[in-house]
Amino acid sequence: MIRRIAAFAAALLLAAGAVLAASPASAGVDDFEFESMSVQYSLSRDADGTARLHVVETLVALFPDFDQNRGILRDIPTNLGRVDTGVDILSVTDENGDPVPYEESRWSDYLGDDFIELALGTDEFVHGRTTYVIEWTAHDVIRTFDSGQEFYWDVNGTGWPQAFGAVSATLQLSPELRAAATGETACYFGYEDSDDRCEITTTDDGVEVAPLALTAYQNVSMVVGFEPGTFREGTPVDKTWPFVVLPWVLLGVLAAAGLLAALLRRFLWRHAPGRGIIVPEYEGPEDLGVMSAAHLIGRSSAALPAQIVKLAVDDIVQLVEDPEAPEHRRFRLDVLDASAAVYPPDDRALRKLFEKKAKNGASLPLDRKNRKLGDRIASLVAQAGTGLRPLYLSRGERSPLRRLIFWPAVAVFVGAIGLLVWCGIQDVGSPLLSIGIPVAILGSFVVMGYSGKPERRTAKGTAAYEQLLGLREYLQLAEADRLRVLQSPQGAVRTRIDPNDSAAVVKLYERLLPWAIVWGVEKEWAAELAAHYSETAPPSSNLRFSSGFSSLASLGTSFAASSFATTPPVSSSSSGSGGSSSSSGFSSGGGFSGGGGGGGGGGGR
Numbered sequence: 032m033i034r035r036i037a038a039f040a041a042a043l044l045l046a047a048g049a050v051l052a053a054s055p056a057s058a059g060v061d062d063f064e065f066e067s068m069s070v071q072y073s074l075s076r077d078a079d080g081t082a083r084l085h086v087v088e089t090l091v092a093l094f095p096d097f098d099q100n101r102g103i104l105r106d107i108p109t110n111l112g113r114v115d116t117g118v119d120i121l122s123v124t125d126e127n128g129d130p131v132p133y134e135e136s137r138w139s140d141y142l143g144d145d146f147i148e149l150a151l152g153t154d155e156f157v158h159g160r161t162t163y164v165i166e167w168t169a170h171d172v173i174r175t176f177d178s179g180q181e182f183y184w185d186v187n188g189t190g191w192p193q194a195f196g197a198v199s200a201t202l203q204l205s206p207e208l209r210a211a212a213t214g215e216t217a218c219y220f221g222y223e224d225s226d227d228r229c230e231i232t233t234t235d236d237g238v239e240v241a242p243l244a245l246t247a248y249q250n251v252s253m254v255v256g257f258e259p260g261t262f263r264e265g266t267p268v269d270k271t272w273p274f275v276v277l278p279w280v281l282l283g284v285l286a287a288a289g290l291l292a293a294l295l296r297r298f299l300w301r302h303a304p305g306r307g308i309i310v311p312e313y314e315g316p317e318d319l320g321v322m323s324a325a326h327l328i329g330r331s332s333a334a335l336p337a338q339i340v341k342l343a344v345d346d347i348v349q350l351v352e353d354p355e356a357p358e359h360r361r362f363r364l365d366v367l368d369a370s371a372a373v374y375p376p377d378d379r380a381l382r383k384l385f386e387k388k389a390k391n392g393a394s395l396p397l398d399r400k401n402r403k404l405g406d407r408i409a410s411l412v413a414q415a416g417t418g419l420r421p422l423y424l425s426r427g428e429r430s431p432l433r434r435l436i437f438w439p440a441v442a443v444f445v446g447a448i449g450l451l452v453w454c455g456i457q458d459v460g461s462p463l464l465s466i467g468i469p470v471a472i473l474g475s476f477v478v479m480g481y482s483g484k485p486e487r488r489t490a491k492g493t494a495a496y497e498q499l500l501g502l503r504e505y506l507q508l509a510e511a512d513r514l515r516v517l518q519s520p521q522g523a524v525r526t527r528i529d530p531n532d533s534a535a536v537v538k539l540y541e542r543l544l545p546w547a548i549v550w551g552v553e554k555e556w557a558a559e560l561a562a563h564y565s566e567t568a569p570p571s572s573n574l575r576f577s578s579g580f581s582s583l584a585s586l587g588t589s590f591a592a593s594s595f596a597t598t599p600p601v602s603s604s605s606s607g608s609g610g611s612s613s614s615s616g617f618s619s620g621g622g623f624s625g626g627g628g629g630g631g632g633g634g635g636r
Contacts, residue, residue: 062635063193064193067091068090069197070088072237075208077170081170081262082171082265086166096158100156102163105163106146106631108631109169111171111172111265112174113268114266116172124166125161149165151163175259178259180259181255186200186253189223193247193634194247195245197242198240199239211257216233218252218253220624222248225624252625253627268459273453281450282467288443301487302492303492305493312505313505313513315498315499316495320415321341322335322337323419326416333549334415334549335411336548342372344541347368348365348367350364359398360399362397364384364395368391403598424487426485426486433483437483440476443471444472447472503552507552
């Protein structure tokens with residue numbers, strides 16, 4: 032531990048030393064000034080009303096005579112509010128028109144403003160007076176307010192750590208824009224948010240800002256007003272089709288795929304047809320245990336309690352409630368006759384519960400905190416479900432129609448993830464996106480899961496299912512109707528029960544108790560049994576409850592497999608002004624330095 036702490040401390044010291052060593056060098060490349068920056072703007076209008084801006088920036092740097100700088104950096108904002116201005120760099124030259132090498136990159140600041148960064152120069156050091164001429168274009172550079180439209184532009188920007196001996200600008204308007212200009216102009220200078228005024232003069236073809244000396248991080252902003260409707264408004268990025276149309280497209284494709292899955296499951300991938308006629312039954316399906324039957328009708332939670340009660344009513348075990356025992360182990364099973372478990376599902380359940388030690392006289396507390404018992408129960412219930420395949424349940428052959436559901440859902444998922452990433456990059460949000468993207472992502476998983484052929488009942492499975500439905504009808508009949516079923520021709524072909532033999536009827540009702548649990552009507556069936564027990568001695572005492580026979584009503588919840596503990600699975604281990612203001616540039620709107628588009632900043636390299 033001490034060695035780790037020492038190594039960590041050493042790493043911190045090395046990192047601190049590297050930062051301290053790098054700081055002077057970083058500060059050094061910015062240790063120079065600009066003699067001047069003059070900018071020529073040309074504003075025009077396309078046929079569709081889009082504002083077009085042509086810019087020529089001339090920066091004259093005064094580098095030291097020793098080897099410090101290899102050139103300058105110029106950061107140009109590429110958005111005006113939420114509108115992409117489409118900045119396009121045309122050229123970089125010196126004062127003689129000779130090309131200057133440069134590298135172009137893009138980045139965003141913490142406010143979500145986007146920039147193009149130009150790294151001007153080569154790896155060779157430059158000295159003394161050096162001129163850079165940057166030519167670029169942009170569009171949608173106009174802001175719209177209730178009072179009209181404005182060209183509100185930062186000239187140099189508030190992101191320069193150098194002083195400027197003189198910053199000046201001229202704006203040339205095309206003939207049609209001169210007529211649309213309102214004559215309102217304004218000029219601000221200083222640090223960001225400064226409302227100090229500077230001189231701006233109207234010329235024959237536009238306006239001109241007189242040269243101003245600026246210290247580091249100061250800026251000049253110019254404002255020119257136009258009549259309402261002079262320009263077509265730019266489309267904010269959050270109103271473009273990826274953020275407005277694409278969410279609906281994704282949701283539409285997802286809905287279509289989901290609808291197709293539902294239609295295929297309803298009309299094509301159906302259960303095997305049966306008789307369609309449900310007849311009351313008082314016997315369960317042959318060769319289908321109560322646990323598998325519970326799975327077949329979709330009530331797997333009833334599988335275990337139904338099986339336990341069946342073992343008891345078949346005189347294989349005795350289910351005993353001990354009121355003195357803790358709540359989590361109040362019930363136990365005592366083996367009466369293991370050899371009576373001749374029915375394979377009963378034999379399998381007995382061996383699984385007693386861990387192959389099901390001998391006469393053996394006792395098993397049904398301890399809900401016993402993880403080993405819980406694991407055996409979970410395995411037993413799962414085997415009862417898988418045992419339905421393939422005789423009772425089957426998926427059949429793989430359907431090629433699955434592709435029409437699965438792959439559109441995959442496309443929706445990929446599109447939604449891509450849109451989510453793009454929202455983060457563009458810093459865009461809306462109620463449609465906040466709801467639509469999660470719905471598309473989660474919905475695509477659901478649709479993919481439902482894209483394949485579902486497990487459906489075979490002909491034998493449907494016959495068993497209809498027999499179970501008939502059994503439910505019998506359980507829900509009134510007493511007189513149940514007795515009539517016993518006397519009916521349909522009833523006569525099964526195990527013959529004399530409806531006048533009370534003991535035989537009670538024994539039948541006991542045998543039906545597990546099936547009542549399967550269908551979730553054990554409460555009502557327990558009441559029927561209790562009424563018969565009050566008139567006839569119970570044929571079996573294998574269900575012993577301290578609180579009376581009515582305790583059967585709670586068996587479904589007491590012995591649900593999920594109520595037993597199981598073994599948990601093992602886990603593996605600022606950039607300067609960038610057009611952020613949305614207020615008018617004139618005094619009534621709160622104009623200030625750094626509140627317009629353009630500007631940006633830069634420094635040495």
